[in-house]
Amino acid sequence: MFLKNIQIKNFRNIKKMEYNAESNLNIFMGDNGQGKTNILEAIFVSSTGKSFRTPTDTNLINYEESWYSIKTKYVNNERKINSFIKLDQSKNKILQINNKKTSINNPESLKLVLFIPDDLDLVKGSxxxxxxxxxxxxxxxxxxxxxxxxxxxxxxxxxxxxxxxxxxxxxxxxxxxxxxxxxxxxxxxxxxxxxxxxxxxxxxxxxxxxxxxxxxxxxxxxxxxxxxxxxxxxxxxxxxxxxxxxxxxxxxxxxxxxxxxxxxxxxxxxxxxxxxHFASQGQQRNIAVCLKLAEVYAFKKIKDYYPVFLLDEVLAELDQEKRLLLLNHLSKAEFQSFLTSVNSNNLRNVEAKLSVIKDGQLIGKE
Ligand SMILES: Nc1ncnc2c1ncn2[C@@H]1O[C@H](COP(=O)(O)OP(=O)(O)OP(=O)(O)O)[C@@H](O)[C@H]1O
Ligand SMILES: [Mg+2]
Structure with a gap:
């Protein structure tokens, strides 16, 4: 699956944003609190109807507004699919795939593998x-x-x-x-x-x-x-x-x-x-990253198409060598990834679409 286009309105600190995902690897850079994770969250919500960081749906609506909406266009094996989700303060949720009302379990929904910093604990955690x-x-x-x-x-x-x-x-x-x-x-x-x-x-x-x-x-x-x-x-x-x-x-x-x-x-x-018990903290993190990556390939093996890979702030926790190896892997991969990073080091020479995000807005390349 490839996400081609996403239009976000009144979602968290993003009042209005349109992003064309022209590349296999899409990187959002920016300082803390600018809205990088919010973009990944919007992609995730458009697919699952839920957030990965709040159980309360209405938290996602921009403080000054009474509703949010997310539109996406994606392809699966050349079949064009679109999705729409809208939620208002009274918790009315509209979910559509190809302009028809749907539930979250639709087989046509955008399929994802998500990596958030919390997952770095996958090896050591419960x-x-x-x-x-x-x-x-x-x-x-x-x-x-x-x-x-x-x-x-x-x-x-x-x-x-x-x-x-x-x-x-x-x-x-x-x-x-x-x-x-x-x-x-x-x-x-x-x-x-x-x-x-x-x-x-x-x-x-x-x-x-x-x-x-x-x-x-x-x-x-x-x-x-x-x-x-x-x-x-x-x-x-x-x-x-x-x-x-x-x-x-x-x-x-x-x-x-x-x-x-x-x-x-x-x-x-x-x-x-x-x-x-035996791997170092850094090694445990490398294993966690590889586990998620393996999940992307396992999905493809079973379903014959790739899910989209979302990675929030994974680079900061890896050493220089692993960072480059991972970025290299993602930029050459057959599947599509969306990655956030505070630091722009290492990203310059990677084949990717780089966007800077500030105050909930895309300001193009740095
Ligand atoms: N409902 C909301 N309405 C408006 N702004 C919100 C809402 N919920 C969260 N925010 C704001 O969105 C901002 C950006 O959040 P986000 O988590 O995307 O930042 P980030 O760029 O990923 O930062 P970091 O590098 O720290 O992870 C935060 O400053 C937060 O206060
Ligand atoms: Mg973040």
């Missing part, structure tokens, strides 16, 4: 972060996954409620639990397949970005034991149920579901050692 990382892309890739994911959340809440109310010996607990296990196994299988795809893709990427100094490995880590080496639906289901039996008393005592995809993790190894 397992929830790593689960969110793969779930965000799997949900965009597959409507089935998205459906199962939402369903699992509902079943988990129901199951926990029955545990809380001491109703584990009821018929409804058994019904809920059967569905819970079935849905859990579907999610786990999709995640294992995706993780193994990421593992294949990230290996050469990490060598490239770190200049061949370290190796990397990614493994899906289940929240329960499994005896067999081979994993398939039957084996997973069997082990899941056996494990549930063995921790039944514990679950009743703690009143919550203690195994399942809501507690799984993704283990990252550098040179065969767990990266969150």
């Amino acid at each position: 397992p929830l972060k790593r689960r969110k990382f793969i779930d965000f892309t799997l949900k965009q890739i597959s409507q089935d996954y998205s459906f199962n994911f939402d369903n699992y959340g509902k079943l988990l809440r129901k199951r926990n409620l029955l545990l809380k109310n001491d109703q584990t010996n009821t018929k409804s607990f058994n019904i809920i639990n059967d569905l819970f296990v079935e849905t859990a196994v579907k999610l786990i299988l999709s995640r294992i397949n995706f993780t193994s795809l990421l593992d294949q893709i990230i290996k050469p990427l990490y060598q490239e970005i770190t200049n061949g100094k370290n190796t990397i490995k990614i493994r899906y880590a289940l929240s329960f034991n499994i005896e067999d080496e081979k994993i398939n639906q039957n084996i997973l289901e069997k082990s899941f149920i056996e494990n549930q039996r063995s921790i039944k008393d514990k679950e009743i005592k703690r009143k919550k579901s203690m195994i399942g995809p809501h507690l799984d993790d993704i283990h990252l190894y550098q040179d065969n050692k767990l990266a969150r």
Whole structure:
């Protein structure tokens, strides 16, 4: 997918902006607080209907206005698509794709991989972060996954409620639990397949970005034991149920579901050692960047088209060598990226469209 044009009105500190994305790599430069992240946020909102940094939609409306709107034009395999989103203070939200009302789960919506500074913690942070990382892309890739994911959340809440109310010996607990296990196994299988795809893709990427100094490995880590080496639906289901039996008393005592995809993790190894314990802070950041990059390629492998890659302030945290290697990779890549940077060092010789942003306005090249 390629974003061709975006028109933003009354969004955050951007009163009116039109941007033509003529290049594969698009860089927004500028001082702090000028509106660089707001542009990436506008792209993200146009695709998902939500922000990545506020749960309150109306925060996005410019302080002095009563509504915002974002129009985009993009292409997917030469098919032209347009989108429109408008939100007013009374929370009326209009979402359109190709001039027709739509929901956020439209398969034609602009697909994205987002990297924000917070993601630099992907390696060291909580397992929830790593689960969110793969779930965000799997949900965009597959409507089935998205459906199962939402369903699992509902079943988990129901199951926990029955545990809380001491109703584990009821018929409804058994019904809920059967569905819970079935849905859990579907999610786990999709995640294992995706993780193994990421593992294949990230290996050469990490060598490239770190200049061949370290190796990397990614493994899906289940929240329960499994005896067999081979994993398939039957084996997973069997082990899941056996494990549930063995921790039944514990679950009743703690009143919550203690195994399942809501507690799984993704283990990252550098040179065969767990990266969150052994890799340096900088190396952990390099791994995080490569993970996101791998996600872009994994998406393409599955869907046969690339998502658009948004990177907010990633360069500041990398050393000079990695910065250049990453910029080089992005400028030569087949997919499109949008990147923000406070510092204009390193950017001069990169093949990219460079724009300076000041007070919510594009002021062209510096
Ligand atoms: N609803 C809003 N209306 C008007 N201005 C807003 C609104 N929400 C945020 N802002 C302002 O937008 C400005 C730019 O924010 P943004 O996060 O895009 O800056 P940035 O260029 O990415 O800066 P940094 O380099 O610090 O990350 C901030 O000064 C903020 O006060
Ligand atoms: Mg910013």
